[in-house]
Amino acid sequence: VYRDGVVYAPSLDKSLYALDSESGELIWQTTSEGSLASSPVLNGETIYVSSYDHSIQALDIDTGNKKWSSEAVNLVWGAPTLGDEMVYYGDIDGNIYAVDLNGDPVWQAKAGGLIQTAPAYHEGVLYVVSGQVEGEQEEIVGEVLALNASDGSEIWRRATPAPILTTPVIIGDELVVAP
Numbered sequence: 001v002y003r004d005g006v007v008y009a010p011s012l013d014k015s016l017y018a019l020d021s022e023s024g025e026l027i028w029q030t031t032s033e034g035s036l037a038s039s040p041v042l043n044g045e046t047i048y049v050s051s052y053d054h055s056i057q058a059l060d061i062d063t064g065n066k067k068w069s070s071e072a073v074n075l076v077w078g079a080p081t082l083g084d085e086m087v088y089y090g091d092i093d094g095n096i097y098a099v100d101l102n103g104d105p106v107w108q109a110k111a112g113g114l115i116q117t118a119p120a121y122h123e124g125v126l127y128v129v130s131g132q133v134e135g136e137q138e139e140i141v142g143e144v145l146a147l148n149a150s151d152g153s154e155i156w157r158r159a160t161p162a163p164i165l166t167t168p169v170i171i172g173d174e175l176v177v178a179p
Contacts, residue, residue, distance in 0.1 A: 003042055006020065008047055010036035010037070010038065010049055011036060014033065015036070017029050030066070032051045033053035034055075039079050045060065046058050046061060048079075048082075050089060052077070054072045055070060056072075067103075070087070070099045070103045072089070072095060072097060073095050075092055077115070078090060078167065079117075079167075081118050081121050084150060092116065094114055095109075095115075096119070096152070107151055108152065109152040111143060112143040113131045114130055114132065116165050117164070117166060118167045121149060122170045122175075126146070127147075128145045129145075129164035130145070131143075131162075131164060132163070141159055141161060144168070144175070160177070161179060164177050
């Protein structure tokens with residue numbers, strides 16, 4: 001992610017790097033307990049990162065110092081998503097979390113399978129995609145889940161013929177998914 005001459009780069013080596021975009025020089029580096037597989041998300045003076053250490057972390061954009069972290073049951077692969085003054089994220093056990101901008105828990109919900117992507121937020125609705133193994137023959141299927149972003153209540157749920165391992169995209173009033 002880029003802002004004001006700085007590139008913020010996550011790494012599987014458990015570090016987030018802030019680099020000068022022209023010289024490539026290290027401005028700061030912060031280390032997590034787990035690998036950082038997804039792009040960070042910027043909001044004002046805070047940068048949010050998801051981690052394989054079962055958490056998301058809110059860091060100061062200028063120093064990399066941790067402001068807060070929010071725990072998950074299992075590793076968090078996909079990037080967090082912002083909307084309605086909240087941070088949303090999911091873990092690979094299919095748990096979906098909403099925390100406020102101070103990291104305080106607001107609600108938790110459950111998807112039908114593992115979550116590897118960032119949720120998508122649009123006009124008060126959170127869209128979460130997942131993949132799972134189901135049935136005696138271990139048929140691999142996926143799911144799209146729409147939740148009320150303010151309280152986590154289910155709006156609708158749709159099965160897909162294959163897991164969805166890419167972040168959904170919203171174009172106008174359409175939700176685009178790629179199973």
